[in-house]
């Protein structure tokens with residue numbers, strides 16, 4: 268038997284990329300690859316790139332320069348190192364990478380990771396291999412499966428792709444260009460993945476997709492199923508106690524999804540619903556296709572479906588042409604909604620997007636100052652939300668041992684980390700925790716007895 272080949276993946280960017288790295292490992296494990304944390308040791312190095320920032324491709328080329336040195340060093344010891352570029356830069360600039368970087372053996376777009384073994388073989392045969400076409404068949408439905416050992420090693424919480432790509436074309440975003448049109452995996456494929464994960468100890472599933480609530484996968488009845496219907500089916504799978512989904516667009520929130528929040532205890536009452544701005548003028552320039560009031564109405568519909576629901580969001584500060592008045596509208600929206608947390612960023616142009624050519628760039632100092640004001644408000648809301656848990660009993664799904672001896676760490680329904688002193692045997696269980704105090708963003712407490720009153724409902728702050 269030949270010795271295992273070593274694989275090193277360096278991932279940049281979003282959660283989707285972290286998950287995609289697992290998909291690549293899953294595709295390559297049957298070929299005899301094992302992961303290594305040491306790039307110099309690797310027989311195959313994959314740069315899993317992100318196109319979200321300016322100069323993303325320049326960073327890839329400078330990383331490839333460093334890898335060329337590592338590859339030459341390996342060659343001097345008689346060892347071959349193959350180099351692949353994956354992710355959104357590979358998708359957007361594959362031909363250019365092949366032309367400019369002879370050190371690269373394989374360029375592979377996100378929809379083709381299942382073909383990695385064949386691409387490596389093709390690179391062996393032909394010298395190089397490039398695959399960045401968006402698939403036109405249903406290959407997307409069938410993803411490489413992790414081995415049972417790999418599932419167990421990754422813990423009790425897992426991501427499952429439900430959908431990829433986006434048809435919304437927000438003017439600041441590269442996703443429609445790098446990940447292609449919206450595609451949904453068939454219900455049966457997702458159910459099979461989740462069953463397999465549950466059989467190997469996974470208790471919590473997060474369905475992911477760039478626009479996951481636009482999900483419209485083929486159902487077993489031959490019809491397109493909505494995300495709400497899919498979630499309902501997954502909640503029936505033995506062993507699955509928590510379901511989440513991310514990321515959603517306000518325009519794609521439908522009655523099925525709201526009903527699922529109303530009816531399913533397993534569907535966590537914590538929704539990431541990006542709005543980006545509170546100004547209708549800026550929302551129109553962003554091509555978000557909704558107004559701030561439309562967004563408020565969607566939030567109200569969620570709150571009518573579940574009184575304990577809480578929200579997080581994404582904000583872009585300093586989009587081209589944003590005035591102080593526009594920014595004040597964003598602050599007003601945040602103050603009104605009351606978030607449990609949110610991500611906020613300064614606008615930075617992404618090459619190839621319509622917004623990158625918009626005039627009226629907001630000066631950097633103004634962006635800095637606005638971002639600080641917005642983050643202060645969000646921090647206050649997050650901190651109030653977390654403080655509201657003190658003195659309450661909340662349900663925690665325990666995930667792993669903590670840093671201190673005897674400490675076990677889990678998460679609440681709202682993804683707040685919670686720490687208790689308890690035996691390891693509670694890992695994988697949802698148990699009530701009496702929260703005593705807060706340490707930064709983590710809740711500290713102790714296991715409440717099984718007979719204590721059920722987990723408190725915590726409404727979002729500002730509701």
Ligand code: SF4
Nearest residue numbers: 433435436437440442
């Ligand atoms: S909906 Fe999200 S993924 Fe789609 S274009 Fe807009 S920001 Fe990008």
